[in-house]
Each structure stands twice: as C-alpha cells, then as structure tokens.
Amino acid sequence: MNTRRTAKVIYAIWYREQVRFFRDKSRWLGLIIQPLLYLVLVGVGIASSMTFRGAAGGANVSYLTFMYPGIVGMSVLFTAIFSGVGIIWDREFGFLKEVLVAPVPRWAVAIGKSLGIATTVLLQAAILLILAPIAHVQLSVGSALGVLGVCALVGFSLGSLGIAIASRMQSMEGFQFVMNVLVMPMFFLSGALFPLTGLPVWLSALAHIDPLTYGIDALRNVIYVGGQAARVLVQYSIGVDLLVVAALAALLVLLGAWAFQTQP
Amino acid sequence: MTPEGMRAKGTTPGATTMHGATAGTATTTQRATVQGPAARTVATPAGPAAGTGPAASRAGAGPAIRVDGLTKKFGDFTAVDAISFDVRYGEIFGFLGPNGAGKTTTIRMLATLMPPSSGRAVLNGFDVVHQQVKVRESIGLVFQDNSLDDRLSANENLYFHALMYDMPAAEFEPRVREVLSMVDLLDRRHAIVRTFSGGMRRRLEIARGLLHHPAVLFLDEPTVGLDPQTRAAIWEHVKRLRDGFGVTVFMTTHYMDEAENCDRIAIIDHGHIVALGSPEELKASVGEDIMSVGAADPQALAPAIAARYGVEVNQGPDGLRFDVKDGAAFIPRLTADFPGQIRSVSVHRPTLDDVFLQLTGRAIRDEEASGLDQMRMHARAWGGGRR
Incomplete structure (x- = not known):
C-alpha cells in the first residue's frame, strides 16, 4: 500500500467526518451551549458563593478566569471522546461495514478519523474563543493560536483514545460505562474546575496521571502568558505540558490505529 | 470448454447454464439435464465480449469463484461444511437456503471478512486468505442491512467509496452517472440518503457496489424487507447488471420464487450444498x-x-x-x-419449493424465522464471527 493510496484513505475518512459535522447544525449549537452553561451557570454560581483561594499570593484572578481554560479543555475532551466512540454508531447503523470491506489498511482509517476529530475540535476551539470576554480573559492573537494548536493536539490524542475504546466495544451498552469510569473522572481530575494545589495526596496523585491535566495546564500557559495569573495558576512549564501532550498524542494514535486494525 | 460442458450445451437449448469462456463444473452432484426447450424464457447472459456496457475488471481465465472444501466451524458447530463449487464469469449465481444454513458465513469468507477453518477459495484468481487486498479490490458487497451513511448525500456516499477504492478522479463523474442511471437514481444524486425509501437505499447500495467495476458483486439477501414491486425492480436491475456490465453476481436468498431469476443455484442446508444447477435442471430433477x-x-x-x-x-x-x-x-x-x-x-x-422439500424433507417456509429473528441471526452472523 503506497503513500499516495494511504493518504487517499485518510482523506476519505477525514472528508466524511467534515461533511457530517458541517451538516449537523444542532451539533454546532451544542458546541457553544454546553461550555456556555458551564461558564455561566456553574462558573458564576461558584464564583459568587465562594471565595477563590486558588490564586494565592495576592493575585487578583477571578474564578471565571481560572475556569475558562478548563471549560475549553472539557469541551475538547467531550467532543473528541464522543467522536471517537462514534465508531460504535457506525457499527450500529452499518456504515462501518463499508469501511471494513474496502481494500485499505485499517490503521489508515483510524488515523483519518483522528485527524478528522482534531479538525472538528479545532473548529470548536475557535468558537470557544468568542466566549473569552465572558470570563474576563483577554487573548492576544498569539494566545488564540496557541489555544487552537493545543486543542487540536489534545483532540487528536483523545479522539484516538475514543477510537481505541470503540474498537473493542461491540454495542452501545458500554458507552455509559466509559462515560462514568473514564470521561467524567478525567474531567474532574484535570484541574478544569479547581486548582490542583493543596489537594490531598491521593487526589493529587490521580490528577497527575490524568492526561487532560497537562492539556489544560498547557491551555492556561498559553492563555495567561506573561500575566499575573500565569505565575500562580499553572502547574508546569509550557515545555513540560507540550512534551506530555505530544507524547500522549503519539502513543494514543498508535493505540487507536492498532485497536482499529485488530478489531474483532 | 470441457466435453461435459459441450454435452450440457447440446442438450439444453433453452436453458441458461452455458455461456462463453468457462465451463467449470461444480464438484457437487450436477443433476439431470433439462428435457426439451425450457418453457421459461431467459435472456442469455452476456458473455465477455457481448456486453455493451463497460466490462468488469477480471483477472485470469479461471472461474470467477472457485471454492474447494470450504469449511467454517464456530466451536463445535460447523456452519459451513466442506462446500465446493465454481461460479462462472458473467452469471447470476444464487445461494438458496433457509436462515442459518450458512449463506452469510460463506459470503463473509469469500469477501475476506472471516477466515475459513479449512478449505480454499479463489476469487477472480486471488486467494481469499493470502491475497485479501486483491480480493477486496475485485468485489462489490451489498449487505442485507444498511451500510450507507444516511447523513451524506448519494453523491457523497459514492465519492467516499471512490476514494476508498482508489478510483482515478477523472473517472468519478462518468461512473457515477453510469451506476446511478443504472438504478434510476440519477435525479436523486444530491439528495441526503436519510430521505430515501428502503428500495432506493438498496438500489444506491447496489450502485455503490458497482462503482469500482468489481468482477464479482455479492448481494446478501438483496430483496429482504422490500415490497413486491421494489423486489421486482431490484431483480430487473440485477439482470441489467449482468447483461450490461458483464458482472458476475453472487447472491443469497431464502425466497424460492426469487431464486428462479438466477442462472444457477446452489441449495444449501445445514452447511451442505445439497443440489446445484440451473433452476430448470433442479426442477426437472424433482419430477x-x-x-x-x-x-x-x-x-x-x-x-x-x-x-x-x-x-x-x-x-x-x-x-x-x-x-x-x-x-x-x-x-x-x-x-x-x-x-x-x-x-x-x-x-x-414443479417449483424450487418442491425441490427443497424433496432434498431435505422439509419445506423451506417452515424454516423461515420471523423478521426480528432474521435480523438477530444476521447481526450475529456479521458481528460475532471473529473473536
């Protein structure tokens, strides 16, 4: 199977992903409404009833400002995992058969899907940039581009993870299970909603093995760059974050491709 | 042409069995010759040279499909038990049998979706185990249940298919027009598949299965769940494919009356081929x-x-x-x-029902499961095969 042929397969899968995404207007709406709900209802609710002690050292950072990168990360997490697990829907509705009987390597299909998901996530992130003023976050062009880049990379990783899971799942029944044991803990432990400083040791340990932690920390790094918040709210340097995120992307895309290739 | 083929041709002037290049006789018992001209008029299938439309891409001079001792076991259960047969280029070959007889399992093995437990199958000259990509390039598959993306338009589904089968970009437009007009869907080209009726979807699947000009088109129960009018139309299309494209059609059905449309039929029961021949030959064997x-x-x-x-x-x-x-x-x-x-x-x-009755001691109708059971069995056959 030569390179041109493989590229064509990857493009075919990517193309379909985009056509479906652009056609589904309700998905567009959902992409904005869900993060908006978290920011406005959860964020404003928590901010107005509790004092935000996370920004120690006298930094004047509001909870909403803190939460904004977390909400972007959350949206990326949900979209990427759901899109990857969407393979189960393809199995359920039959389209997967068309893909599986084609004279193409399956790993190329998985990579095409991961790239398609990364593109979707990129578009979503672009939309979420519009919500920044609500959280009193001011973005430079550089920061905005940084957010897009990090989101695409994290989306690529988590999409691949979703593909790997879906490749081993025969029906929709396992979906709720994945939500409960994987996606929600990843979200809660990632530092999206609360800072990871001063946590009990066991919780902190779990947070540090959560891949999303590094993605959201990378987002905070690029969003707060140079400002006061950057010094008090991030865990690691941008270098460490990007290294972890990139390593995960490489690892998970291999996992996804392998799982899809060898699926029953 | 083998001597036996010559003889058979000589004694069956009106029958449909013999045409053109190959005369590979199945290893399964080939029954009685037809007496006199057949009453049912059947258009002679187009040979390799006679087709007016674009020829399907063929490789080699052997039969389109050669199956030799093909067996599939699931644990203790033998779904397909050492079957052997040949399918010739350009014929409509029917696999007829009740649900659970092993039809879908056989298609899955021939389409490289499931490895055989033993035995061998060569499709368009390529081994289904060792030359999977070549086999997949040689076949079109139309499944019993949906395999279209219903959020995409007909054209987008076809475009996706063209990319996956590495069709040259310049050929896309003429071929789409060709296959869509074949199934009378050209005017719905840009409509979203979700708006299509069951019959239209099935026709679109057939069109898609032909887009890359496969040598062999597999149709797994192509008319199940369709109304009689649509079923008749689908058959019309299948015959046009054979005559116009020279494509070899391998189909399964459990409708006896539909099997009459095939050039040759293998009757399968409990994983065994119990009879093989043209519908006329099979019926003549009964009485x-x-x-x-x-x-x-x-x-x-x-x-x-x-x-x-x-x-x-x-x-x-x-x-x-x-x-x-x-x-x-x-x-x-x-x-x-x-x-x-x-x-x-x-x-x-005598009908094929009579043939089945005589060969198995049961009427095929007794075997028919309810629609829901059929779906379940089918889902199991397609989904649960390779653990």
Missing part, C-alpha cells in the same frame, strides 16, 4: 409437469388421453390431471390431437 385439462366431456376424454400418451389420468375438481415431461411444449400437441374437446389447459410446474 414432471402437472397438466390440468378442462374438457367438454371429461368421461370420454380421460381414457382417450391415457391411451394416446400412455399416462395415468385422474379426474379432479378442476378437470383431468396427468403428468408430462414438458408441459408447456405439450399443450400445442394436446390441442392438436383433440380438437374441439378441450376447454382449458393449465400447467403446474
């Missing part, structure tokens, strides 16, 4: 045609017919009944021999 004759004076005519043709004549409520070899050809003779004495003649030909 003769039953004549029902309405007479002006049955009492007088009955002994006269019995004496003249040496047959046993019974008097039934609908007239005189007796068996002859080729009822349709017999009618003119009968009316000429007894002018003015015959009011009506009808011929009951």
Whole structure:
C-alpha cells in the first residue's frame, strides 16, 4: 500500500467526518451551549458563593478566569471522546461495514478519523474563543493560536483514545460505562474546575496521571502568558505540558490505529 | 470448454447454464439435464465480449469463484461444511437456503471478512486468505442491512467509496452517472440518503457496489424487507447488471420464487450444498409437469388421453390431471390431437419449493424465522464471527 493510496484513505475518512459535522447544525449549537452553561451557570454560581483561594499570593484572578481554560479543555475532551466512540454508531447503523470491506489498511482509517476529530475540535476551539470576554480573559492573537494548536493536539490524542475504546466495544451498552469510569473522572481530575494545589495526596496523585491535566495546564500557559495569573495558576512549564501532550498524542494514535486494525 | 460442458450445451437449448469462456463444473452432484426447450424464457447472459456496457475488471481465465472444501466451524458447530463449487464469469449465481444454513458465513469468507477453518477459495484468481487486498479490490458487497451513511448525500456516499477504492478522479463523474442511471437514481444524486425509501437505499447500495467495476458483486439477501414491486425492480436491475456490465453476481436468498431469476443455484442446508444447477435442471430433477385439462366431456376424454400418451389420468375438481415431461411444449400437441374437446389447459410446474422439500424433507417456509429473528441471526452472523 503506497503513500499516495494511504493518504487517499485518510482523506476519505477525514472528508466524511467534515461533511457530517458541517451538516449537523444542532451539533454546532451544542458546541457553544454546553461550555456556555458551564461558564455561566456553574462558573458564576461558584464564583459568587465562594471565595477563590486558588490564586494565592495576592493575585487578583477571578474564578471565571481560572475556569475558562478548563471549560475549553472539557469541551475538547467531550467532543473528541464522543467522536471517537462514534465508531460504535457506525457499527450500529452499518456504515462501518463499508469501511471494513474496502481494500485499505485499517490503521489508515483510524488515523483519518483522528485527524478528522482534531479538525472538528479545532473548529470548536475557535468558537470557544468568542466566549473569552465572558470570563474576563483577554487573548492576544498569539494566545488564540496557541489555544487552537493545543486543542487540536489534545483532540487528536483523545479522539484516538475514543477510537481505541470503540474498537473493542461491540454495542452501545458500554458507552455509559466509559462515560462514568473514564470521561467524567478525567474531567474532574484535570484541574478544569479547581486548582490542583493543596489537594490531598491521593487526589493529587490521580490528577497527575490524568492526561487532560497537562492539556489544560498547557491551555492556561498559553492563555495567561506573561500575566499575573500565569505565575500562580499553572502547574508546569509550557515545555513540560507540550512534551506530555505530544507524547500522549503519539502513543494514543498508535493505540487507536492498532485497536482499529485488530478489531474483532 | 470441457466435453461435459459441450454435452450440457447440446442438450439444453433453452436453458441458461452455458455461456462463453468457462465451463467449470461444480464438484457437487450436477443433476439431470433439462428435457426439451425450457418453457421459461431467459435472456442469455452476456458473455465477455457481448456486453455493451463497460466490462468488469477480471483477472485470469479461471472461474470467477472457485471454492474447494470450504469449511467454517464456530466451536463445535460447523456452519459451513466442506462446500465446493465454481461460479462462472458473467452469471447470476444464487445461494438458496433457509436462515442459518450458512449463506452469510460463506459470503463473509469469500469477501475476506472471516477466515475459513479449512478449505480454499479463489476469487477472480486471488486467494481469499493470502491475497485479501486483491480480493477486496475485485468485489462489490451489498449487505442485507444498511451500510450507507444516511447523513451524506448519494453523491457523497459514492465519492467516499471512490476514494476508498482508489478510483482515478477523472473517472468519478462518468461512473457515477453510469451506476446511478443504472438504478434510476440519477435525479436523486444530491439528495441526503436519510430521505430515501428502503428500495432506493438498496438500489444506491447496489450502485455503490458497482462503482469500482468489481468482477464479482455479492448481494446478501438483496430483496429482504422490500415490497413486491421494489423486489421486482431490484431483480430487473440485477439482470441489467449482468447483461450490461458483464458482472458476475453472487447472491443469497431464502425466497424460492426469487431464486428462479438466477442462472444457477446452489441449495444449501445445514452447511451442505445439497443440489446445484440451473433452476430448470433442479426442477426437472424433482419430477414432471402437472397438466390440468378442462374438457367438454371429461368421461370420454380421460381414457382417450391415457391411451394416446400412455399416462395415468385422474379426474379432479378442476378437470383431468396427468403428468408430462414438458408441459408447456405439450399443450400445442394436446390441442392438436383433440380438437374441439378441450376447454382449458393449465400447467403446474414443479417449483424450487418442491425441490427443497424433496432434498431435505422439509419445506423451506417452515424454516423461515420471523423478521426480528432474521435480523438477530444476521447481526450475529456479521458481528460475532471473529473473536
């Protein structure tokens, strides 16, 4: 199977992903409404009833400002995992058969899907940039581009993870299970909603093995760059974050491709 | 052409079996030859050179499919038990049997979706185990249940297919027009598949299966769940494919009446091929045609017919009944021999139901599961095979 042929397969899968995404207007709406709900209802609710002690050292950072990168990360997490697990829907509705009987390597299909998901996530992130003023976050062009880049990379990783899971799942029944044991803990432990400083040791340990932690920390790094918040709210340097995120992307895309290739 | 093929051709002037390049005779018992010209008129399938449309891409000079001792076991259960047969290029080959007989399992093995437990299958000259990509490039598959993306338009589904099968970009437009007009969907080209009826979807799947000009098109129960009108239309299309594209069609069905449309049929039961031949041959193997004759004076005519043709004549409520070899050809003779004495003649030909009944001791209808059971069995066959 030569390179041109493989590229064509990857493009075919990517193309379909985009056509479906652009056609589904309700998905567009959902992409904005869900993060908006978290920011406005959860964020404003928590901010107005509790004092935000996370920004120690006298930094004047509001909870909403803190939460904004977390909400972007959350949206990326949900979209990427759901899109990857969407393979189960393809199995359920039959389209997967068309893909599986084609004279193409399956790993190329998985990579095409991961790239398609990364593109979707990129578009979503672009939309979420519009919500920044609500959280009193001011973005430079550089920061905005940084957010897009990090989101695409994290989306690529988590999409691949979703593909790997879906490749081993025969029906929709396992979906709720994945939500409960994987996606929600990843979200809660990632530092999206609360800072990871001063946590009990066991919780902190779990947070540090959560891949999303590094993605959201990378987002905070690029969003707060140079400002006061950057010094008090991030865990690691941008270098460490990007290294972890990139390593995960490489690892998970291999996992996804392998799982899809060898699926029953 | 083998001597046997020549002989068969010589004795079956009206039958559909022999045409063109190959005469690979199946290893399974090939039954009786047809007596006299067949009553049912069937268009002779287009040979390799006779097709007017674009030829399907073929490789090699052997049969389109050669199956030798193919077996599939699931644990202790043998779903397909050492079957052997050949399918010739350009014919419509039917796999007929009740649900659970092993039809879908066989298709899955031939389409490289499931490895055989033992035995061998060569499709378009390529081994289904060792040359999977070549086999997949040679086939089009139309599944019993949906495999379209219903959020995409017909055109987008076809475009996706073209990319996956590495079709040259310049060929996309003419081929889309070609396959969509073949199934009468050209005017719905840019409509979203979700708005299509069941029959339209099935036709689109067939069009898609042909887009890359496969040598062999697999149709797994292509008419199940469709209304009679749509079923007839699908058959119309399948025959046009054979005649226009010269494509080899391998299809499964559990509808006996539909199997009549095939050039040759293998009847499969419990994983075994119990009979193989043209519908005419199979029916001829069961017995003769039953004549029902309405007479002006049955009492007088009955002994006269019995004496003249040496047959046993019974008097039934609908007239005189007796068996002859080729009822349709017999009618003119009968009316000429007894002018003015015959009011009506009808011929009951043995059906494939009768064939199945005789071979298995059961009627295939008894085996038919409810629609829901069928879906379940199907889902199991497609989904649960490779653990």
